[in-house]
Amino acid sequence: MTLTATAEEITAPSVGGAVSTAPVLTPAQLAAQLPCSPTAARTVRAARVSSCQVLDGIDDRLLVVVGPCSVHDVDAALTYAKALRVLADELAGDLLIVMRAYFEKPRTAVGWPGLLTDPRRDGSFAVGDGLRAARALMLEISELGLPVGTEWLSPLTPDYLGDLVSWAAIGARTAESQVHRQLASGLTMPVGMKNGSTGSIAVAADAVRAAAAPHGYLGADAAGSLAIVRTSGNPHCHVVLRGGGGPNYSAADVLATTELLRARGLPERVVIDASHGNSGKDEARQAVVAGEIATQIADGGHAIRGIMLESFLVPGRQDADARPHVFGRSITDACLGWDATIDSLRDLAEAVRLRRRS
Numbered sequence: 001m002t003l004t005a006t007a008e009e010i011t012a013p014s015v016g017g018a019v020s021t022a023p024v025l026t027p028a029q030l031a032a033q034l035p036c037s038p039t040a041a042r043t044v045r046a047a048r049v050s051s052c053q054v055l056d057g058i059d060d061r062l063l064v065v066v067g068p069c070s071v072h073d074v075d076a077a078l079t080y081a082k083a084l085r086v087l088a089d090e091l092a093g094d095l096l097i098v099m100r101a102y103f104e105k106p107r108t109a110v111g112w113p114g115l116l117t118d119p120r121r122d123g124s125f126a127v128g129d130g131l132r133a134a135r136a137l138m139l140e141i142s143e144l145g146l147p148v149g150t151e152w153l154s155p156l157t158p159d160y161l162g163d164l165v166s167w168a169a170i171g172a173r174t175a176e177s178q179v180h181r182q183l184a185s186g187l188t189m190p191v192g193m194k195n196g197s198t199g200s201i202a203v204a205a206d207a208v209r210a211a212a213a214p215h216g217y218l219g220a221d222a223a224g225s226l227a228i229v230r231t232s233g234n235p236h237c238h239v240v241l242r243g244g245g246g247p248n249y250s251a252a253d254v255l256a257t258t259e260l261l262r263a264r265g266l267p268e269r270v271v272i273d274a275s276h277g278n279s280g281k282d283e284a285r286q287a288v289v290a291g292e293i294a295t296q297i298a299d300g301g302h303a304i305r306g307i308m309l310e311s312f313l314v315p316g317r318q319d320a321d322a323r324p325h326v327f328g329r330s331i332t333d334a335c336l337g338w339d340a341t342i343d344s345l346r347d348l349a350e351a352v353r354l355r356r357r358s
């Protein structure tokens, strides 16, 4: 018996590898199919200016990024957008409302990666269709006069959709990533850096500092060719407190965050996400958290420049394959329903009015 295996006897260990690759349209091709209209461009331009002013405290309103956890049904998202547009007009003196339209979902482990990546939700990854659906919806929402906010997950996605996005987030799972910080440094909208998923605010503060600096990196151009991208640095990035290992939306958390930002020479602007680690993804709790944030604002919490809420037409969540499938209910995190959203936004508007007097 020989103890040495022959070449034929050695079987390769199982490792990862690309199973296939397929071409996808370029950013320039998508823009030619769905060009940004003058009306949409006006919405985006105005909202970027106003959100920077709100974040800087020059405009004393509150930035509110509100909408579904994820878009899985564009008809439901558009129905929501039309209702939100009316509420945004009503509250425009106190709130700058941006609709959350998230098409890429970072997952804790595995799960549906979002409409952009797998629009049919069957593992077919028809990314071209997903990009078209996302761009068409962002265009339609912006044409209503309602600005759009999204999370950038793939560093290539802003090349396809960036001109239609008024505010963006880098998520808790990617705020520590060099690639995402470099990406944010070249974006033309304000970017919220989430605290790390275990609750580290230093991760978000470091992300704000990194994104404010110029960078150079390997990326792509509008024609889809690999390119060396050089960026100017984005001075309008800011921390988003989203909890993690417990909530972090209290006045003491906000104070600790502003002290950290001051110590690092960064602008003292704070946005709070009422969902995720701050509410344990419980929609009823999210309404309570939003109310407690409103109280802080009413009491003169000037560092709080914005709030994020996960909201849809119908409260709660359902499984993606739920039958019957409820129109306007989230298939990812549980969302506030529309009626509770109206109540929360009116409370926040009242809090802003009280803050003006403080």
Ligand SMILES: O=C[C@H](O)[C@H](O)COP(=O)(O)O
Residues within 6 Å of the ligand: 069, 105, 106, 107, 108, 109, 110, 111, 276, 332, 333
């Ligand atoms: O906002 C959405 C979710 O919190 C995020 O995508 C992570 O979801 P998961 O923990 O269900 O994967």
Ligand SMILES: C=C(OP(=O)(O)O)C(=O)O
Residues within 6 Å of the ligand: 069, 102, 106, 151, 170, 171, 172, 173, 194, 242, 273, 276
């Ligand atoms: C994934 C999200 O948030 P976070 O990065 O805070 O988990 C989200 O807002 O969809």
